[in-house]
Amino acid sequence: MDPSIFLPYAPPNGLPQESKLVTYMSRSTSTPTRSLNHAIGKLTLDSSPPGVKKVLVSEFIPMNYYVPPPNMLPPESPEGPPPPPIPMANASTVHQENVGGTTYFYSTNSDSLNTTSGLNSSASMVWLTIPEEPCMDYSLLSTARPYPLVYPYFHQPGPSEPCLNAVGPPMVSPYASQMYAGALPQPGPSTNKQGLAATFYNPETIRSEIYDRNDDVYLQPDLNQFPDIPDSVDMYAELVPLEGAVTHSMSTSYRATNRQNGDYVALRRLHSYTSPASKRLEMWKQIDHPNIVRLEEYFSTKAFNDISLVLVYQYHPAAVTLMNKYLSGNGNNSAEGGAAYHDPFSSDPDAPRPYTHQKNAMLRAVACGALLPEAVLWSLLVQLTAGLRAIHTAGLACRSLEPTKVIMNGCRVRIAWCGAADALHSNTNDVVQAQQDDLTALGRLALALACRTIHCDNLAASMELVARTYSADLKNLILYLLSSSPARRSVIDLMPMIGARFYTQVEALERRADAFEDQLSQEIDNGRLLRILIKLGIVNERPELNLDPAWSETGDRYMLKLFRDYLFHSVTTDGRPWLDQAHLTHCLNQLDGGTAAKVELMSRDEQSVLVVSYAELKHCLDQAFEEVMQASEPDS
Numbered sequence: 001m002d003p004s005i006f007l008p009y010a011p012p013n014g015l016p017q018e019s020k021l022v023t024y025m026s027r028s029t030s031t032p033t034r035s036l037n038h039a040i041g042k043l044t045l046d047s048s049p050p051g052v053k054k055v056l057v058s059e060f061i062p063m064n065y066y067v068p069p070p071n072m073l074p075p076e077s078p079e080g081p082p083p084p085p086i087p088m089a090n091a092s093t094v095h096q097e098n099v100g101g102t103t104y105f106y107s108t109n110s111d112s113l114n115t116t117s118g119l120n121s122s123a124s125m126v127w128l129t130i131p132e133e134p135c136m137d138y139s140l141l142s143t144a145r146p147y148p149l150v151y152p153y154f155h156q157p158g159p160s161e162p163c164l165n166a167v168g169p170p171m172v173s174p175y176a177s178q179m180y181a182g183a184l185p186q187p188g189p190s191t192n193k194q195g196l197a198a199t200f201y202n203p204e205t206i207r208s209e210i211y212d213r214n215d216d217v218y219l220q221p222d223l224n225q226f227p228d229i230p231d232s233v234d235m236y237a238e239l240v241p242l243e244g245a246v247t248h249s250m251s252t253s254y255r256a257t258n259r260q261n262g263d264y265v266a267l268r269r270l271h272s273y274t275s276p277a278s279k280r281l282e283m284w285k286q287i288d289h290p291n292i293v294r295l296e297e298y299f300s301t302k303a304f305n306d307i308s309l310v311l312v313y314q315y316h317p318a319a320v321t322l323m324n325k326y327l328s329g330n331g332n333n334s335a336e337g338g339a340a341y342h343d344p345f346s347s348d349p350d351a352p353r354p355y356t357h358q359k360n361a362m363l364r365a366v367a368c369g370a371l372l373p374e375a376v377l378w379s380l381l382v383q384l385t386a387g388l389r390a391i392h393t394a395g396l397a398c399r400s401l402e403p404t405k406v407i408m409n410g411c412r413v414r415i416a417w418c419g420a421a422d423a424l425h426s427n428t429n430d431v432v433q434a435q436q437d438d439l440t441a442l443g444r445l446a447l448a449l450a451c452r453t454i455h456c457d458n459l460a461a462s463m464e465l466v467a468r469t470y471s472a473d474l475k476n477l478i479l480y481l482l483s484s485s486p487a488r489r490s491v492i493d494l495m496p497m498i499g500a501r502f503y504t505q506v507e508a509l510e511r512r513a514d515a516f517e518d519q520l521s522q523e524i525d526n527g528r529l530l531r532i533l534i535k536l537g538i539v540n541e542r543p544e545l546n547l548d549p550a551w552s553e554t555g556d557r558y559m560l561k562l563f564r565d566y567l568f569h570s571v572t573t574d575g576r577p578w579l580d581q582a583h584l585t586h587c588l589n590q591l592d593g594g595t596a597a598k599v600e601l602m603s604r605d606e607q608s609v610l611v612v613s614y615a616e617l618k619h620c621l622d623q624a625f626e627e628v629m630q631a632s633e634p635d636s
């Protein structure tokens with residue numbers, strides 16, 4: 001064994017000279033900090049420029065090994081609540097404003113919080129308390145579709161049929177409602193997890209994510225609604241426009257099914273594409289990264305009555321864009337602490353708005369307690385920088401890092417439609433400049449997420465909000481990304497700024513893996529037992545096979561019938577049903593394993609007893625099932 005592994009930890013000044021950390025520390029005083037100071041100077045923020053050490057993640061507090069009471073949690077703890085609303089000075093004044101002849105009064109008195117006036121709420125918002133995490137309502141999480149769904153696989157109860165869901169809690173996801181024909185198993189007691197914990201490893205959240213995906217995958221839209229879309233394009237069929245896709249002349253997105261393997265794919269069709277496909281698309285095909293939607297292939301087609309280039313990507317069910325999830329403020333995402341605020345002007349978008357209303361979309365987000373917990377922001381940034389790093393390292397540039405082009409499902413972030421921009425602008429050669437633009441775009445995206453609005457044009461005000469709400473490290477990271485200094489920025493420089501927060505992400509992922517493993521260990525045998533039950537059900541009490549009405553009552557099948565009675569219809573000595581699920585599971589496991597253990601089977605008239613091993617029973621079952629399978633073939 002290499003004895004050097006036992007050497008004690010060396011302090012920073014004792015780091016080996018070839019260490020990357022040494023390289024970084026020796027130059028960190030020049031590149032990032034200089035540009036940060038420069039940027040801060042330009043923004044004339046009140047706060048003094050950060051010192052070098054602040055840039056180097058000095059404020060991070062390890063967490064989670066001890067869970068303090070909620071009010072003591074650091075803002076970026078995985079358990080941490082969203083940042084508190086910013087208190088505003090002078091909360092008792094009344095402000096009035098005349099808009100279009102109407103005078104609006106803004107009571108800034110915190111007592112007015114309970115009034116129903118939407119306008120008042122915009123002034124007194126800053127004193128709103130952070131809402132409790134809503135109890136899980138799956139319907140909030142299921143995404144709206146622009147088309148009605150048909151249910152090809154599952155029976156829907158007709159009007160006269162009893163509906164088990166008639167009484168009980170509100171129905172959950174459409175898929176779940178079809179699967180269970182009734183209420184889902186109720187989630188356990190509310191765990192009231194917040195921050196990363198709420199999204200990464202809360203079992204109820206994980207469960208609802210899975211239902212959302214199943215909704216998306218199993219509930220088919222009615223393809224007749226799209227008569228203009230070809231039945232198939234190359235090897236892809238069942239094309240459906242992707243939810244939220246805007247129809248325009250340059251490109252269209254579809255979900256489709258691969259006819260060879262049945263997998264879903266996301267297609268990006270570039271209309272009237274006459275130039276040769278960019279060579280960079282081949283490079284994009286090589287990129288396989290968990291934070292990038294993989295480009296599988298591309299081809300030209302005339303199926304759309306023009307020459308289109310079609311890019312084929314991996315499909316991620318129930319994916320939503322960052323725009324829809326965090327920035328659109330459409331109120332559908334309260335489970336995310338959504339940026340849903342009451343907009344008193346929503347009924348008439350063109351109505352003149354008070355200056356106060358226009359000015360501060362981000363302050364409204366503060367008012368709703370809708371700012372994201374810092375840990376969630378870092379998680380998004382860690383994933384985005386990981387994806388971007390892979391892209392830049394491959395000598396490519398994303399060119400479209402926008403909230404509408406980054407998708408999320410569950411807690412995973414993926415950069416979507418990579419390569420489409422290269423295909424559209426195949427004559428753009430300056431990758432280095434495009435990579436710099438990517439970093440600026442990442443900065444804009446980070447700022448938008450931090451302020452929960454895309455209206456961050458007032459950079460100084462936005463940065464002030466960030467500085468007052470989040471750690472100096474987050475502010476510095478955004479400033480670095482947005483810096484206009486001529487020094488070349490690199491995605492690699494972001495890693496030291498993320499620093500120990502990386503561990504938070506790793507820890508959350510490990511906890512998520514634990515949650516999955518726990519769940520898997522509980523469910524792992526269910527499929528196996530279900531399969532053997534299905535086999536038994538197919539064989540037992542079959543009225544006839546191959547015109548033989550006695551088939552299931554004779555030969556091997558008779559033993560299986562007695563075994564079924566033994567399993568499900570045993571009674572106690574005084575004639576009561578004997579229900580012992582552990583015994584039942586044990587017997588099914590023995591049958592599946594075909595063990596040598598013996599079981600006594602009694603005929604229904606109690607006149608004869610058969611002693612058989614599970615191995616024999618298994619053999620009987622396999623034989624009988626095989627016979628049914630053969631009889632089911634059309635030419636049998």
Ligand SMILES: Nc1ncnc2c1ncn2[C@@H]1O[C@H](COP(=O)(O)OP(=O)(O)OP(=O)(O)O)[C@@H](O)[C@H]1O
Binds near residue numbers: 316
């Ligand atoms: N790989 C994917 N798997 C599943 N869904 C995806 C995937 N990529 C994107 N989506 C979803 O497709 C939808 C439409 O995306 P798209 O980028 O086409 O929207 P758009 O607003 O019309 O953009 P554009 O104006 O550039 O055409 C988005 O809601 C997004 O969540």
